[in-house]
Amino acid sequence: MIPEWMKKTEDYVPPADGGAFYYRTLKSLGGIMSRLRLESGREGRFSLPAGVRLLLMIALIILVSVTQNNLVIMAVGAAVLVRLAMMSAEDISAVVKAVLVAVIMAVVIFAPAVIMDPARLWNSLRVVAKILISVTLVGIFNRTTQWNHLTAVLRKAHIPGTVIFIIDITFRYIVLLGNLMQDLLTAVSLRSIGRNDKKYNSVGGVMGVTFLRGTEMNKEMYEAMQCRGFTDDYEGL
Amino acid sequence: MHIPENYLSPATCAVMTAAMVPVWVHSVKKVKEELPKDKIAMVGVGAAFSFLGMMFNVPLVGGTTGHAVGGTLIALLFGPEAACLGVSIALLLQALIFGDGGILSFGANCFNMAFVLPFVGYGIYRLIAGNNKEASSGRIYAGAAIGSYIGICIAALCCAIEFGIQPALFHDAAGNALYCPYGLSIAIPAMMIPHMAVAGVVEALFTVAIYAFVRKTSPDLTYDAIRLENPASGSKKGHAPIFALAAVLIAATPLGLLATGTAWGEWGADEIAEISETGAPLGYTPQGMVDGFAMEAPMPDYTLGEMNEVAAYILSAVIGTALLVIIFKLLSQALRGKTA
Numbered sequence: 383m384i385p386e387w388m389k390k391t392e393d394y395v396p397p398a399d400g401g402a403f404y405y406r407t408l409k410s411l412g413g414i415m416s417r418l419r420l421e422s423g424r425e426g427r428f429s430l431p432a433g434v435r436l437l438l439m440i441a442l443i444i445l446v447s448v449t450q451n452n453l454v455i456m457a458v459g460a461a462v463l464v465r466l467a468m469m470s471a472e473d474i475s476a477v478v479k480a481v482l483v484a485v486i487m488a489v490v491i492f493a494p495a496v497i498m499d500p501a502r503l504w505n506s507l508r509v510v511a512k513i514l515i516s517v518t519l520v521g522i523f524n525r526t527t528q529w530n531h532l533t534a535v536l537r538k539a540h541i542p543g544t545v546i547f548i549i550d551i552t553f554r555y556i557v558l559l560g561n562l563m564q565d566l567l568t569a570v571s572l573r574s575i576g577r578n579d580k581k582y583n584s585v586g587g588v589m590g591v592t593f594l595r596g597t598e599m600n601k602e603m604y605e606a607m608q609c610r611g612f613t614d615d616y617e618g619l
Numbered sequence: 620m621h622i623p624e625n626y627l628s629p630a631t632c633a634v635m636t637a638a639m640v641p642v643w644v645h646s647v648k649k650v651k652e653e654l655p656k657d658k659i660a661m662v663g664v665g666a667a668f669s670f671l672g673m674m675f676n677v678p679l680v681g682g683t684t685g686h687a688v689g690g691t692l693i694a695l696l697f698g699p700e701a702a703c704l705g706v707s708i709a710l711l712l713q714a715l716i717f718g719d720g721g722i723l724s725f726g727a728n729c730f731n732m733a734f735v736l737p738f739v740g741y742g743i744y745r746l747i748a749g750n751n752k753e754a755s756s757g758r759i760y761a762g763a764a765i766g767s768y769i770g771i772c773i774a775a776l777c778c779a780i781e782f783g784i785q786p787a788l789f790h791d792a793a794g795n796a797l798y799c800p801y802g803l804s805i806a807i808p809a810m811m812i813p814h815m816a817v818a819g820v821v822e823a824l825f826t827v828a829i830y831a832f833v834r835k836t837s838p839d840l841t842y843d844a845i846r847l848e849n850p851a852s853g854s855k856k857g858h859a860p861i862f863a864l865a866a867v868l869i870a871a872t873p874l875g876l877l878a879t880g881t882a883w884g885e886w887g888a889d890e891i892a893e894i895s896e897t898g899a900p901l902g903y904t905p906q907g908m909v910d911g912f913a914m915e916a917p918m919p920d921y922t923l924g925e926m927n928e929v930a931a932y933i934l935s936a937v938i939g940t941a942l943l944v945i946i947f948k949l950l951s952q953a954l955r956g957k958t959a
Contacts, residue, residue, distance in 0.1 A: 406676040414674060414717075443722055447629045450797065456934045463941035471952035474945055480718050484623060491626075495800035505795040509625055516624035520718045532715075544659060545647070551663030552670070552708050559667050563675075585677060585825065590832030592671065593696060596664040597840055604657040614656040 403585075404571040408564060415560050432531035433538060439523045443516050455511055462518050469525065477521035484517040485510060529553065544616040558599065559592050566591060620688065620771075620778050620818075621713070622728055624721030626799045627781055628789040635781070636726025642734050643707065646700040653698065665697040665705030670712060677821045687818075687825035688732055690774070691740025691767035695830055698842040699741040706733035727781055731774045740770025740826075748843075759834070760827050767826035768819040772811065775818070779803070779810035 429435070446458050466474060492506040536546050566588045574584075604612075627635075650662060672689035693702035707729045713719040720728045747762035748754045783803030786796035801809070830841075838844055 403676040407674065410674045410676070411671070440722060443624060444629060447625055447632075447723055450791065453931060453934070456931060456938070460934045460937040460941065463938055463945065467941040467944035467948070471948040474948055475952060478945070478949065484718070487623075492800060495796075501793070502795050502800060505791065505797065506800065509798065509800075512625040513623065516721065517718055520715070520722065524716055524718075542647075544651070548660070548663045548666065548704070549708055549711075551660045552666040552712065555664050555667030556670050556712075559664075559671055563671060583828070585675070586828030586832035589668075589672065589675060589825075589829045590836065593668060593829070593833055594837060594840070596668060597661065600660050600664050601657070603660060616659060 404567050408567050408571075411560055411564055411567075415557065415564070429526060431535075432527050433535035435523060435527060436532070436535055439519050442519055446512050446515050450508075452508065455508065455515070459511065459515050462515055462522070465522055466518060469522070473525045477518060477525060480521050481514060481517045485514050488513045547616050555596060555599070559596055562595055563588060563592050620728075620732060620775060620814075621710075621720035622724040622731075622778065622781070624723055626721075626785070627724050627727055628785060628798045629723060630789070631781060631785065631798075632721075632723040632726055635724075635730045639707075639726050639729050639734065642703060646703040649700040650698075650704060654701065661697060662701050662704050663708075665693050665701055666708040666712075668696075669693050669702075669706050670709040672825070673709070673713075675825070677825050687822045688736060688771060688774075689822070689825060690732055690736035691744065691763070691770045691822070692826040692829055694737035694741040694842070695744060695763060695826070696833065696840070696842055698846070699737050702737040702741070703733050706737065727778075731778045731781075735777050736770045736774040739773045740766040742766075743769050756834075760831060763830050764823040764827050768823045771819050771822040772814055775810045775814035776807070779806045782806040782810070 430438075442458055442462075446455060449455060466477060469477075488510045492510060496503050496506050533546055533550055536549070537543075570584050570588065650659075654661065669689055672692070673686055676686055688706075690702060690706055693705055697705060710720060710725065710728050710733060714722050714725050714728075744762040744766035747765060748759045780803065782799045782801065783806035785799040786802050789797045791797060799806070833841060
């Protein structure tokens with residue numbers, strides 16, 4: 383015999399106020415983590431050294447930014463698009479997404495200026511084209527460069543060892559602490575059903591625990607380094 | 620508040636980066652002196668924390684969310700100099716990996732978010748919370764809230780000024796802006812209203828919520844605790860030079876930017892007649908400059924030579940082909956995704 387209450391269709395709708403910020407934060411974190419972990423950049427067998435590509439990218443960005451010559455902008459744009467067209471569809475769509483966001487933002491920002499004074503149209507279009515080229519350049523660089531190669535470049539450029547060590551550590555901690563934040567946020571969202579009036583407490587809690595865990599991990603790492611013979615010489619690392 | 624590429628002129632970017640160099644040097648020195656060797660990697664933790672903090676969506680009224688920069692919070696936890704380095708590294712990674720903020724405008728972004736924000740926020744916190752261990756929790760949290768609110772507003776103001784001076788300094792002969800098209804009268808309200816109304820509130824909530832948690836659970840880890848434990852390293856005197864530097868830089872930066880507008884020896888051929896060397900304007904344009912070799916060929920009123928037309932034609936063909944290949948690849952990927 384089935385009791386009456388079991389036959390009823392469940393029509394519980396959780397209140398709208400369920401903590402959307404957990405999901406948004408999880409979403410943005412997830413995006414970042416996947417980019418850092420999985421898509422660290424694929425270097426072809428014959429690609430130029432990372433340092434050369436970094437310099438080339440910065441040189442082209444400066445050139446595009448400084449020049450008022452439409453032909454130069456067009457030439458760099460053509461070169462950048464050809465390079466982009468040679469990449470795989472996956473990489474292209476990732477770069478194009480970033481570029482679209484930047485270009486749409488630029489159009490929104492420049493539109494009122496053009497409406498106020500239509501004579502500005504060509505100038506504004508030129509700036510938008512420059513933005514498009516610069517963002518594409520950075521996107522291509524990301525997709526084709528491995529991160530450890532970039533720190534090697536910094537070392538060649540005689541950046542102090544301490545700074546390189548800190549940059550390296552930052553990378554690792556973004557992944558480690560990011561994972562921790564994802565776990566914490568998942569735990570909080572699983573435990574808070576319905577209305578949660580203590581949202582700000584959980585903001586402090588999640589980021590606070592992340593900070594505490596970070597300091598703890600830092601201490602453990604230093605001890606592990608010492609166990610392996612580290613003598614406080616960051617320059618020689 | 621991340622300024623993308625090409626909204627600021629390269630000259631402005633160069634000035635802002637130059638302004639950051641002494642700040643970075645000071646911060647590295649101070650961090651090396653102040654932090655024990657085993658805490659050097661804490662700057663990396665601070666950078667990662669700042670990076671992740673900018674990802675954190677803080678709940679606002681009516682289900683909306685916003686994200687904080689967290690500059691003042693990092694300064695409260697790690698000290699202002701470590702915060703400056705940490706936020707700078709976070710901004711560098713954002714510019715290089717995620718295209719958030721430009722590469723040329725990196726110096727300007729660091730000036731606003733890694734220098735002005737943590738130092739102003741921390742300075743105001745110090746003023747309100749005082750310099751002793753017995754400060755009441757109320758004063759400390761008020762200091763953190765007001766410090767972070769004012770910090771982000773001042774940083775936004777610096778950002779607005781950088782945008783706002785662009786059209787006055789960098790425009791073509793017809794007066795059209797070459798970079799950001801809005802003057803100070805538009806840039807300042809456009810930046811300040813949202814920051815004072817929303818972003819500042821988010822920043823203050825974020826800072827107080829996390830600082831309160833850390834103070835309650837392990838008060839010995841805050842910068843205040845480290846500073847008071849080791850008075851020689853973090854004395855008030857130690858911060859005086861950087862605040863003086865901040866004041867000088869903030870005052871001098873607009874001047875430097877104004878000066879770059881008419882760099883000596885970089886006048887255009889049409890400007891040279893107005894240059895006064897002996898008090899009276901020159902009054903003429905040297906003939907060599909009128910007839911001389913012009914590096915920048917296709918000006919608006921300059922007829923494109925035959926070569927340039929050919930080059931432009933070839934380039935358009937290249938751009939068109941590349942675009943077609945890109946669109947084709949994207950389409951085929953989308954189709955493959957559907958059938959799979």
